[in-house]
Amino acid sequence: MQIQLWREILEPYALAIEEIQVKFNHMISAYRRAGEYSPIEQVAGRVKTISSILEKAQKKGISMDDIETQIEDIAGVRIICQFVEDIYRVVELIKLRHDMRVVLEKDYISNQKDSGYRSYHMIVRYQVETVKGQKEIPVEIQIRTLAMNFWATVEHSLQYKYKEHMPERLRERLHNSAEAIVMLDQEMSSVRDEIMDAQNSFQVKANIISDILNNIQNLYKLANKREVVKIQDEFFRIYNTEDLEQLKRFGRELDKIAEGYQAQSL
Numbered sequence: 001m002q003i004q005l006w007r008e009i010l011e012p013y014a015l016a017i018e019e020i021q022v023k024f025n026h027m028i029s030a031y032r033r034a035g036e037y038s039p040i041e042q043v044a045g046r047v048k049t050i051s052s053i054l055e056k057a058q059k060k061g062i063s064m065d066d067i068e069t070q071i072e073d074i075a076g077v078r079i080i081c082q083f084v085e086d087i088y089r090v091v092e093l094i095k096l097r098h099d100m101r102v103v104l105e106k107d108y109i110s111n112q113k114d115s116g117y118r119s120y121h122m123i124v125r126y127q128v129e130t131v132k133g134q135k136e137i138p139v140e141i142q143i144r145t146l147a148m149n150f151w152a153t154v155e156h157s158l159q160y161k162y163k164e165h166m167p168e169r170l171r172e173r174l175h176n177s178a179e180a181i182v183m184l185d186q187e188m189s190s191v192r193d194e195i196m197d198a199q200n201s202f203q204v205k206a207n208i209i210s211d212i213l214n215n216i217q218n219l220y221k222l223a224n225k226r227e228v229v230k231i232q233d234e235f236f237r238i239y240n241t242e243d244l245e246q247l248k249r250f251g252r253e254l255d256k257i258a259e260g261y262q263a264q265s266l
């Protein structure tokens, strides 16, 4: 890695991260639009700063020329899930993809690190198209629960502050809190089905309401205004009953009415 060119060298890494984030975010929206539970809750990405790249290279005794081949987390994507079960589902989904090739997996959930760190890591190789041609980029994907992420974020900042000199009492507290996080994840998993049901019906309701409102808005352009106002009043009446089945029926009937008007307008 030529240090004076580091901005240029890191560009394809930034591109890889942007593309991968778009793809995972699209996956979240696709699940939600279909009224299904998304195993991915959030996605974030970053290119390692040049100072952390140099620090890691120095720590691991990697020469400047070998940085690009030896440091595999220059591009990093973090996937946050609600439940531990979702992490393994995401791992399988990634393995099925044709646009990223998994070259390494580290399961720090089954094999918790001594620090207490838990997360599932994958190194994938991802191809980008740059103005200079194609380039295959290694990307580290860290998959963890919201609870694991909370712990790792706090611990990471303390590590940054103390380096190798973390006070023993603090280290012990972090160990204890890591155990509490394991328990929290287990507790949440035990009510996973119930939480997923609640979230699904929330999403289904949101999708139905959005479809109904779209139809009503379109009908304002196509149908008699008095008739649309009547439909709208009926929608508010059903909405206030909080009866999802009635709302679904109303949505289906409105679809037919909207289709009828659309056919007439052609």
Ligand code: 0O2
Residues within 6 Å of the ligand: 048, 052, 056, 073, 106, 113, 115, 116, 117, 121, 151, 152, 153, 155, 156
């Ligand atoms: P940053 O700032 O997040 O990029 P290592 O030899 O342990 O330094 P290795 O072998 O390259 O790292 O891979 P490993 O162990 O899978 O860890 C890579 C990344 O996982 C780290 O990147 C952290 O992001 C995260 N990680 C690993 N162990 C811990 C831990 O004990 N606590 C926290 N909070 N995060 C951890 P970087 O480069 O260390 O840091």
